[in-house]
Amino acid sequence: MSKKEKGPAETPLMKQYNEIKAKHPQALLLFRVGDFYETFGEDAITASKTLGIILTKRGAGSPSEIELAGFPHHSLDTYLPKLVRAGHRVAICDQLEDPKMTKTIVKRGVTELVTPGIAFSDKILDGHHNNFLGAIHFGKEIHGIAFLDVTTGEFFTAQGNTEYITKLIQGFEPSEIIYQKNKHSLFQELFGTKYYTFRLDDWIFTPDFGKERLTNHFKTNSMKGFGIDDLEYGIIASGAILHYLGETQHDKLGHITQIQRIEEEKYVWLDRFTIRNLELIAPLNEGGKTLFNVINGTKTPMGDRLLKRWIVMPLKHEEQINLRIDAVADLTDKHSLRAEIEHELNEIGDMERLISKVAVGKIHPKELRVLSRILEHMVPLRDACSHSVSNLLQQLSQRLEPCEEFIQLVERMLLKDPAVMLGKGPVIANGVHSELDELRAISESGKDYLEAMQERESEKTGIPSLKIAFNNVFGYYLEVRNTHKDKVPEEWIRKQTLVSAERYITPELKEYETKILGAEDKISAIEAKLYFELVQKLSAFVGAIQRNAFLIAQLDCLTGFADLAIRNNYSKPTINDSYVIDIKNGRHPVIEGQLKAGVEYVPNDVYLDKEEQQIIMITGPNMSGKSALLRQTALIVLMAQMGSFIPADAAILGIVDKVFTRVGASDNISSGESTFMVEMNETSSILNNLSDRSLILLDEIGRGTSTYDGISIAWAIAEFIHEFPQAKGKTLFATHYHELNEMAVQFPRIHNYNVSVKEVGQKIIFLRKLVEGGSEHSFGIHVAKLAGMPTKVIQRAELMLEQLELNHRSSEMKNVKDVVIQAGASNDMQLSFFQLNDPVLEQIHDQLISIDINTLTPVEALMKLNEIKKLTGG
Numbered sequence: 001m002s003k004k005e006k007g008p009a010e011t012p013l014m015k016q017y018n019e020i021k022a023k024h025p026q027a028l029l030l031f032r033v034g035d036f037y038e039t040f041g042e043d044a045i046t047a048s049k050t051l052g053i054i055l056t057k058r059g060a061g062s063p064s065e066i067e068l069a070g071f072p073h074h075s076l077d078t079y080l081p082k083l084v085r086a087g088h089r090v091a092i093c094d095q096l097e098d099p100k101m102t103k104t105i106v107k108r109g110v111t112e113l114v115t116p117g118i119a120f121s122d123k124i125l126d127g128h129h130n131n132f133l134g135a136i137h138f139g140k141e142i143h144g145i146a147f148l149d150v151t152t153g154e155f156f157t158a159q160g161n162t163e164y165i166t167k168l169i170q171g172f173e174p175s176e177i178i179y180q181k182n183k184h185s186l187f188q189e190l191f192g193t194k195y196y197t198f199r200l201d202d203w204i205f206t207p208d209f210g211k212e213r214l215t216n217h218f219k220t221n222s223m224k225g226f227g228i229d230d231l232e233y234g235i236i237a238s239g240a241i242l243h244y245l246g247e248t249q250h251d252k253l254g255h256i257t258q259i260q261r262i263e264e265e266k267y268v269w270l271d272r273f274t275i276r277n278l279e280l281i282a283p284l285n286e287g288g289k290t291l292f293n294v295i296n297g298t299k300t301p302m303g304d305r306l307l308k309r310w311i312v313m314p315l316k317h318e319e320q321i322n323l324r325i326d327a328v329a330d331l332t333d334k335h336s337l338r339a340e341i342e343h344e345l346n347e348i349g350d351m352e353r354l355i356s357k358v359a360v361g362k363i364h365p366k367e368l369r370v371l372s373r374i375l376e377h378m379v380p381l382r383d384a385c386s387h388s389v390s391n392l393l394q395q396l397s398q399r400l401e402p403c404e405e406f407i408q409l410v411e412r413m414l415l416k417d418p419a420v421m422l423g424k425g426p427v428i429a430n431g432v433h434s435e436l437d438e439l440r441a442i443s444e445s446g447k448d449y450l451e452a453m454q455e456r457e458s459e460k461t462g463i464p465s466l467k468i469a470f471n472n473v474f475g476y477y478l479e480v481r482n483t484h485k486d487k488v489p490e491e492w493i494r495k496q497t498l499v500s501a502e503r504y505i506t507p508e509l510k511e512y513e514t515k516i517l518g519a520e521d522k523i524s525a526i527e528a529k530l531y532f533e534l535v536q537k538l539s540a541f542v543g544a545i546q547r548n549a550f551l552i553a554q555l556d557c558l559t560g561f562a563d564l565a566i567r568n569n570y571s572k573p574t575i576n577d578s579y580v581i582d583i584k585n586g587r588h589p590v591i592e593g594q595l596k597a598g599v600e601y602v603p604n605d606v607y608l609d610k611e612e613q614q615i616i617m618i619t620g621p622n623m624s625g626k627s628a629l630l631r632q633t634a635l636i637v638l639m640a641q642m643g644s645f646i647p648a649d650a651a652i653l654g655i656v657d658k659v660f661t662r663v664g665a666s667d668n669i670s671s672g673e674s675t676f677m678v679e680m681n682e683t684s685s686i687l688n689n690l691s692d693r694s695l696i697l698l699d700e701i702g703r704g705t706s707t708y709d710g711i712s713i714a715w716a717i718a719e720f721i722h723e724f725p726q727a728k729g730k731t732l733f734a735t736h737y738h739e740l741n742e743m744a745v746q747f748p749r750i751h752n753y754n755v756s757v758k759e760v761g762q763k764i765i766f767l768r769k770l771v772e773g774g775s776e777h778s779f780g781i782h783v784a785k786l787a788g789m790p791t792k793v794i795q796r797a798e799l800m801l802e803q804l805e806l807n808h809r810s811s812e813m814k815n816v817k818d819v820v821i822q823a824g825a826s827n828d829m830q831l832s833f834f835q836l837n838d839p840v841l842e843q844i845h846d847q848l849i850s851i852d853i854n855t856l857t858p859v860e861a862l863m864k865l866n867e868i869k870k871l872t873g874g
């Protein structure tokens, strides 16, 4: 705060402001003054820029001059979301007493601190997304994490290594992450700078504090009941979240009724590359479609939010998966059942967020009516589900609670069509409170009296346009247009002169005004009291309505799956505990919907198991459909384990417990690390976590490096997976190195396939059919042709490729060790080679030194070779 602001001329108001601002230095303070929210100093500059409101000066020219920008208090809903979305923390400072009741300065205090992770305003939230606040507690190897959506009351915790935490953050997409102050550089190192973060004091991140916060909140002795007792770090992170809520003045938390453990053992492990690469919830390229976009057929916001979680957390237990799949099957079979349920779901809005608003006391009367109307659909839904043969739907049906008492209370207490907000019109029904009814009658009759008075006076004075109106400054008045000014009786008291009219009052008018306003003040007070009592009573239903919301979310996802299956012609998968993946005519769910008119997606069979065909080596030219095939296989498996039908004619799927994905790391080059190193590191993390039920997708591994390095990496990895004694992870390996086809000779569970193409003259036609056998030759040069490379270069390349292939064959690459030995040998040779003192050799030497092998593509390598050959006069 600059000196200017603290001059001797500091007014009591600014003194109060400065005191409050000092408590919230990191927040933008909205300071309520009368009907306005004002911002001062730096805050005013920020607010005026972000909101496009006028920046002025308070006390211009005086020693206490300070920037000022403000907006009317009723525009808070418009401006607050803009500030929060722009990444600001906003402290809302309200008047804590009625200005009319005090002679000194009004008491003010911060009533809420809104941050991106803790926001209730519907305008900040996207109804279809959870708004999670995340907290991390960093340990040495293992870290704790917690996520809370304060708008729905959903609260989760877990702990695990960095990779697991990263993956959870990817799946939950928190809007804000809090962590310990002294872990700033560690956080940035692990998670980068793309998240909105806030750091808290270190002492908050201790086991005792965390446990105390949680047990106090849930009113329990331990966290055993929630099954998280052993998650020491998870508890610390969760405690930090509750502390943060307190710090931001969110202490009404009755809707946070439980904390759930994210049970790693229950869900398929998807490594972070898989979530990204399979485009499960976020597209790789802006505007791209995700699996979520394609399979989302939900009708309620709860379903929408839950589906996202189902997608990133597919199940691993056969029984649970089959419960879902059987429900989808029944909903698919029975058209009328589905139609009935969908009809009800269409009418169900965001009951989860509405009931949270009841718990925090922020619900508006109209919203209560909406919630009550939603609850009326519980009984029909329950009845509909009871007609299903699926166990899951039966269970859902039995658990749905009708909440009749809630509906009755709202029906009895609220008007059918109450005002949107308390204080903006009548809310409480007639017949609830006798004094309220009487006061309403007085107010009404007073208004009737005023109407009669207007008519009477108009007649008496001969002023046809005479009007009785009201404003906040001097209450009720009579307004006379200037043309009739001379007809105004003498006893009227003039109050205000406008350009075209004059305003008057009379003793009679004031007498009725006192009656009406007195009644209205009392009406507001009684309505507010009754309304708060009602909300208080309704908060007893928080648990039941939250449970209903969760059941409906599940029902919505399942019905959405059924609908999807019918729309896209999906079929029911068979899930068992075998180690087989046997897909008949599988398709890619996203690509098949995006093909040009007239182009059919070519379906393919994929078979993998532990004994015979563990690894499939898929060769084929670029663009032939290798990646699509890899991804569709994983997507089909994952969709099935989410409980959905699948884009295939049929499939028998042994449960998969982990999915790993690695894609030739061309997009990692920007990080500065060598592609080769990145690829090796990432792949080694697969090898450390392999299981018999793992599914591994390796797409063009080794692409980012020079050809022989690439082949060696790819070979080494495939060999390792094949030879790994503890587990036989099923693997799809896409590569354009046809050299890898040789592996099938040595390794019995590696089989060669290729995505077939037909060469017609100079052109290649993609048939997109996966057929057994390796490719005859590499298609790199074909791609160079497509890229418009000069014919001379292409011809030379073709020639050299032949040479290379000949040499390579003669070296009989038996296994990777041989390659490594060869590489060592050639190093030695290089030395002696360049000891010759020849200028051409020197040039060649320089050329070779300048090559960055880690980023060289095969085509570039060929061109380089061509240049070098020219140097020798070849």
Ligand SMILES: Nc1ncnc2c1ncn2[C@@H]1O[C@H](COP(=O)(O)OP(=O)(O)OP(=O)(O)O)[C@@H](O)[C@H]1O
Pocket (backbone or CB within 6 Å): 591, 600, 601, 602, 603, 620, 621, 622, 623, 624, 625, 626, 627, 628, 629, 700, 768
């Ligand atoms: N089975 C299929 N049926 C119809 N079109 C397909 C099929 N598979 C792939 N395609 C189309 O071909 C395009 C290229 O496929 P994909 O990216 O899988 O090729 P690729 O062999 O992996 O190529 P690259 O090596 O360049 O990554 C896809 O975007 C899609 O439009």
